[in-house]
Amino acid sequence: MVEVYLKLFAISLISVAVSVGVYFLDKKTAFNKLPYTAKQAIIGVIFGIVAITGTELGVDVGGATANVRDAAPLCAGLIFGGPAGIIAGAIGGVERWFAVYWGAGAYAQIACSVSTVLAGLYAAALRKFLFEGKRPSATFGFVTGVIMEVVHLTILFITHIGDPEKAIDIVSICVIPMTVFNGLAVMLSVLTLNIISGSLKANKHQYRKISQQIQMWLLSIIVVGFVTSSAFVYSFQTGASKNDAKLTLQTQVQDVKNDIEEQFKKVDTSDPASVAEFTEEITEITRNRHVGRSGFIVVIDKDGTILSDIASHNDEYLGKNISVLGLERFSDYKENMIFEAKVLQSLSFAMHTSTEGYTVIASISEAEVFNSRQSLLILTSFMEALIFGMLFFTIYNLIKQLVVKKINSVNKSLAKIIDGDLNVSVNVRSSDEFASLSKDINSTVTTLKHYIDEAAKRLDKELAFAKSVQHSVLPSVFPPFPNISDFDIYAEMHTAKEVGGDFYDFYMCGESKVAFCVADVSGKGIPAAMFMMTTKTMIKNLTETGLSPEEVFNLANEKLCEGNDANMFVTAWLGILDYKTGVVEFVNAGHNPPLLYRNGTGYETIKARSGFVLAGMEGMTYKKQTIQLSPGDRIFLYTDGVTEASDKDNILYGEERLFNKLQDTKDDNIKDIIVKVNEDIDKYKGEVAQFDDITMLLIQFNGAVNNTDKTEIFKADGDAPTKISNFIKESIKDCPYNKASLNKIAVAVEEIAVNISNYAYGGKDGEIEVKVELRKDLSRISFTDSGVKFNPLEKKDPDITLSAEERNIGGLGIFLVKKMMDDVSYSNTDGKNVLKITKKYDKE
Amino acid sequence: MEILKNVDGGTLCLSVSGRLDNTTAPELEAHKEALTGITSLILDFTNLEYVSSAGLRVLLTFQKIMNKQGSMTIKNVSPDVMEIIDITGFSDILTIE
Missing domain, CATH: 3.30.565.10 (Histidine kinase-like ATPase, C-terminal domain)
Structure with missing residues (x-):
C-alpha cells in the first residue's frame, strides 16, 4: 500500500515541477514577450499534456484505478490563468474519453472526462471571481483539489446509480487517494511558486486583507458545517439502517422459531424416524427463507451442528459446525439481540434465538445494511458541496461588493486627500454606515481646509508685516545727506513675494566718510529676514565705531558664527568712501563683484579677490582693498536677484544685459539709472513672478573742488x-x-x-x-x-x-x-x- | 526793459526789449489799459532776451483779452525765449510769426 501512495505522490510532483518550469519560462525567457492569448494557449497545452500523463499513469489501488489528472487543469487555471486552465481541462478530458481504446477503464469514462473538463472551468471561475486574478494560498489550493475530486467521484456515482453497490465500492476505494493526491498536487504547486516568487515573505509583515480573512473564516465555517452535517447523516442513517436490520432479523428469527415450535408438537421424540422427519421439515422451512439479498438463516442443534443450510448454498455447510460460518460466538450474546460477526469473511449483523434445543441464527452483511446509507451520504455530500460552495461565493461576493469595494473607494479618496488635494470629497452612499463615514470625512476635510486657510491668511498678514518692518530699517529718504554734495547715493530694494534676506545700507562713519553696503542672506522667509536684521545692525554698529572695513567683517563674521545653528550665511560687500579724497576702502565677503563706472570710460567690473561668506566659518580673515575714485566715478552694487531674474523661458537677465543697460543710462542721474535698470528687469521678466529679492545701490563721487563753493x-x-x-x-x-x-x-x-x-x-x-x-x-x-x-x-x-x-x-x-x-x-x-x-x- | 508803443488805428504794436521777468512783467501788464478798442495787437520780441513765468502770465492775460476783441500776434521771437514758450505749451495758445 505504501508503494502505491509513493507512486501517486511522485505523479503529483509532475504538476509541481511543470508549474515551476512554466513560471521560470515566463520570468526568465523571451516567452513573456508573447501576447497573452498565445501564452495562455501554450500553457494550456503544456498542462493538457500533464493531465494526459496523469491518465496514463493510473495507479491500481485495491481494485480501482486512481489518477492524479484533475490537478493539472486546476494548477493551470489557478496559477497561470483561466484560459490556460480551460484548455488544459479540455485536452485532458477529451484524451480520457478516447483513452478507453488503449487501456483506460471504461467504467469511469464519462465521470473522468467530464470532471477533467469541469476542473478547468472551475479553476478559471475561482481565479476570476474568488482570487481576483491572483495565486491563492496553499490551503485554498488543497481545498480546491479536494472539492474537485469529491465532485468527480459524485459524478461517477451518479452515472452508475443503477448499480450503487459497485459504485460505492469503487468510490470508497478511490476517495482517499484521489482527494489527497490531487489536493496535494495543487497545494504543493501553489506553495512552491509562492515561496519562489517571494509573495509569502512580502506578506509576512503586512496586515491581512479583509477579503482574505473573510475567505478563511467562511472556509472554516463551511468545512465545519459540511463535516457536521455529513456526520449527522452518517450517524442517523447508521442508526436507522441498524434498526431496520434488527427488525428484519427479528422477524425472520421469530418466524422460524414459531415454525419449529409448531412442527415440534407433532414430533415423537422417542421415534428417530419422526425426529429425522422433523429435521427435514426444519430444513425445508429455512431453506427458502432469505434475509435481504445477501442474508441467510440457519438452524443448529445443541452441538452447534448446522441442521439447515443457507439458502442457495446447496447444503455446502450442512452437518458442519457453525464455526465454518464464523458465528460460533453467538451464545455470548443474548437472544433476540443484534450482534456483529464476521460471517464468511464479510462483516455482518446477526441474531439468534433458541427453542426446543435448537438455535435459529439469522445474518445479513453490513454492506447490504448500510448500502442506502452510503448512497445517501454520497448524494448529500454532493448537494452540500454544491450548496456550501454557492453560499461561500455568494457571501464572499456580497461582502466584497458591500464592504471591501466601498472601503477601497473611501481609501482612494483619502489617499488623494493625503496627497494634498483637499477638494476631493468622499461619496460612498451605498449604506447608512458608509454615508455617515463619507459625511464625517468630508466635514473633517472642510474643517481642516478652513483652518489651513485661516492659518495661511494669518501667515500672509504676518509676512506682509515682516516685509514692511524689513523695509523700514533700510534708509529710504533720498537724497539722504542734502548738505553734502561731494557724493550722491541712491538705492532700491524690491522684495520677492516672500520676505527675503537682501539689504542695502549706507551711513556716515567718521569725518568725511560714508559707508555703503549691499548683502544677501542665504535662504528666504522669516529666518532669512531675521538674520538679515542682525547682520545689518552688526555691520552698521561696527562700522560706526570707525573700524576699517576688513576689521568690521572679521568681527562681524565671528559674532554671526556664534549661535548660527541654522547654518545661514551672508554674502556682503562693504565700502567706505572718503568723499574728500575719493578713496574707497572695501572688503568683499563672497558677494558678486560690483561695477565701477569711470567717468568718460564706462563701466567695468571691480576685479578683486573675494573673501569667504560671512557666518560661514569661524576664524576667517578678510582683506581690505582700495580704489581711487575720480569725480564723476560711480560704484554700482547689486545682489544676484538682478542678474538672475528670469523670463518665461527661464533665461536669466544676466550680467551682459545689466552692463548694457548701465552703459545706455550712463548720462542719467543716479536715481534714474536705478529706476531704468529696474524697469528693464521688469520688462524682461514679463509675467514671470519675481523669484528673488532685487537690490541695487549706486554711489557717485562728485569730488570736492575746494573753495569754489x-x-x-x-x-x-x-x-x-x-x-x-x-x-x-x-x-x-x-x-x-x-x-x-x-x-x-x-x-x-x-x-x-x-x-x-x-x-x-x-x-x-x-x-x-x-x-x-x-x-x-x-x-x-x-x-x-x-x-x-x-x-x-x-x-x-x-x-x-x-x-x-x-x-x-x-x-x-x-x-x-x-x-x-x-x-x-x-x-x-x-x-x-x-x-x-x-x-x-x-x-x- | 524797454517798451516802445506804436498805435495805428485799431492796431497796437508793442516792441519789448531786454528782460521780461518777475520785476519787469508788471510794466508790460500796465499796457493792458491801452488795449481798449484795439483789434490787432502785435508784440515785437526782436530785442527780448529773457522771459520767465511772470512774463508768460502777462502774455496769457493779453491773449485772453484779445481773443474777445480781435487778434494778437508775436513777432521775431529769439530761440531762448521760444524754448520757454514751447516747453510751457504757450506756443499752442499764442500766434507766433
Whole structure:
C-alpha cells in the first residue's frame, strides 16, 4: 500500500515541477514577450499534456484505478490563468474519453472526462471571481483539489446509480487517494511558486486583507458545517439502517422459531424416524427463507451442528459446525439481540434465538445494511458541496461588493486627500454606515481646509508685516545727506513675494566718510529676514565705531558664527568712501563683484579677490582693498536677484544685459539709472513672478573742488529774486555753459527765488540761503529757507494742452524749473526746505 | 526793459526789449489799459532776451483779452525765449510769426 501512495505522490510532483518550469519560462525567457492569448494557449497545452500523463499513469489501488489528472487543469487555471486552465481541462478530458481504446477503464469514462473538463472551468471561475486574478494560498489550493475530486467521484456515482453497490465500492476505494493526491498536487504547486516568487515573505509583515480573512473564516465555517452535517447523516442513517436490520432479523428469527415450535408438537421424540422427519421439515422451512439479498438463516442443534443450510448454498455447510460460518460466538450474546460477526469473511449483523434445543441464527452483511446509507451520504455530500460552495461565493461576493469595494473607494479618496488635494470629497452612499463615514470625512476635510486657510491668511498678514518692518530699517529718504554734495547715493530694494534676506545700507562713519553696503542672506522667509536684521545692525554698529572695513567683517563674521545653528550665511560687500579724497576702502565677503563706472570710460567690473561668506566659518580673515575714485566715478552694487531674474523661458537677465543697460543710462542721474535698470528687469521678466529679492545701490563721487563753493544769505523780500539772480550769474560766469543753458539757469533761479520770497514766510521776515557748488562737470545750486514746509515737486504739472481761456497760470514756475534743469530735488532737513537744482556743463 | 508803443488805428504794436521777468512783467501788464478798442495787437520780441513765468502770465492775460476783441500776434521771437514758450505749451495758445 505504501508503494502505491509513493507512486501517486511522485505523479503529483509532475504538476509541481511543470508549474515551476512554466513560471521560470515566463520570468526568465523571451516567452513573456508573447501576447497573452498565445501564452495562455501554450500553457494550456503544456498542462493538457500533464493531465494526459496523469491518465496514463493510473495507479491500481485495491481494485480501482486512481489518477492524479484533475490537478493539472486546476494548477493551470489557478496559477497561470483561466484560459490556460480551460484548455488544459479540455485536452485532458477529451484524451480520457478516447483513452478507453488503449487501456483506460471504461467504467469511469464519462465521470473522468467530464470532471477533467469541469476542473478547468472551475479553476478559471475561482481565479476570476474568488482570487481576483491572483495565486491563492496553499490551503485554498488543497481545498480546491479536494472539492474537485469529491465532485468527480459524485459524478461517477451518479452515472452508475443503477448499480450503487459497485459504485460505492469503487468510490470508497478511490476517495482517499484521489482527494489527497490531487489536493496535494495543487497545494504543493501553489506553495512552491509562492515561496519562489517571494509573495509569502512580502506578506509576512503586512496586515491581512479583509477579503482574505473573510475567505478563511467562511472556509472554516463551511468545512465545519459540511463535516457536521455529513456526520449527522452518517450517524442517523447508521442508526436507522441498524434498526431496520434488527427488525428484519427479528422477524425472520421469530418466524422460524414459531415454525419449529409448531412442527415440534407433532414430533415423537422417542421415534428417530419422526425426529429425522422433523429435521427435514426444519430444513425445508429455512431453506427458502432469505434475509435481504445477501442474508441467510440457519438452524443448529445443541452441538452447534448446522441442521439447515443457507439458502442457495446447496447444503455446502450442512452437518458442519457453525464455526465454518464464523458465528460460533453467538451464545455470548443474548437472544433476540443484534450482534456483529464476521460471517464468511464479510462483516455482518446477526441474531439468534433458541427453542426446543435448537438455535435459529439469522445474518445479513453490513454492506447490504448500510448500502442506502452510503448512497445517501454520497448524494448529500454532493448537494452540500454544491450548496456550501454557492453560499461561500455568494457571501464572499456580497461582502466584497458591500464592504471591501466601498472601503477601497473611501481609501482612494483619502489617499488623494493625503496627497494634498483637499477638494476631493468622499461619496460612498451605498449604506447608512458608509454615508455617515463619507459625511464625517468630508466635514473633517472642510474643517481642516478652513483652518489651513485661516492659518495661511494669518501667515500672509504676518509676512506682509515682516516685509514692511524689513523695509523700514533700510534708509529710504533720498537724497539722504542734502548738505553734502561731494557724493550722491541712491538705492532700491524690491522684495520677492516672500520676505527675503537682501539689504542695502549706507551711513556716515567718521569725518568725511560714508559707508555703503549691499548683502544677501542665504535662504528666504522669516529666518532669512531675521538674520538679515542682525547682520545689518552688526555691520552698521561696527562700522560706526570707525573700524576699517576688513576689521568690521572679521568681527562681524565671528559674532554671526556664534549661535548660527541654522547654518545661514551672508554674502556682503562693504565700502567706505572718503568723499574728500575719493578713496574707497572695501572688503568683499563672497558677494558678486560690483561695477565701477569711470567717468568718460564706462563701466567695468571691480576685479578683486573675494573673501569667504560671512557666518560661514569661524576664524576667517578678510582683506581690505582700495580704489581711487575720480569725480564723476560711480560704484554700482547689486545682489544676484538682478542678474538672475528670469523670463518665461527661464533665461536669466544676466550680467551682459545689466552692463548694457548701465552703459545706455550712463548720462542719467543716479536715481534714474536705478529706476531704468529696474524697469528693464521688469520688462524682461514679463509675467514671470519675481523669484528673488532685487537690490541695487549706486554711489557717485562728485569730488570736492575746494573753495569754489559759495554761500550767501538773502533777505526774503521783493528784491531777493534780482539779488539772487545776480549772485548766481556772478558765481557761474566761468563755468562752461552756453548762452541757452545760462538762460535756463536764470529762469529756474528766478522762479525759485520768486516762489520763496513770495510764499515761504507768508509776508513775515525771513532768509534765503543760497549755495553754489561747482563740480567737475556740473554745478549745483541749493536754496534753503526756514519757512512753511513745502515740497514744490509734489505739485502736479500744469496741463499745457488747454486753451488760453482754460489755462491757469499756477504751477508754471516749478514746471519750468523741472524742465530747465538736469536734476531737481527737495528735502526737508532740520525743519528747513532745501531745494537743489543741478545743471551739467555743456560739452565743447 | 524797454517798451516802445506804436498805435495805428485799431492796431497796437508793442516792441519789448531786454528782460521780461518777475520785476519787469508788471510794466508790460500796465499796457493792458491801452488795449481798449484795439483789434490787432502785435508784440515785437526782436530785442527780448529773457522771459520767465511772470512774463508768460502777462502774455496769457493779453491773449485772453484779445481773443474777445480781435487778434494778437508775436513777432521775431529769439530761440531762448521760444524754448520757454514751447516747453510751457504757450506756443499752442499764442500766434507766433
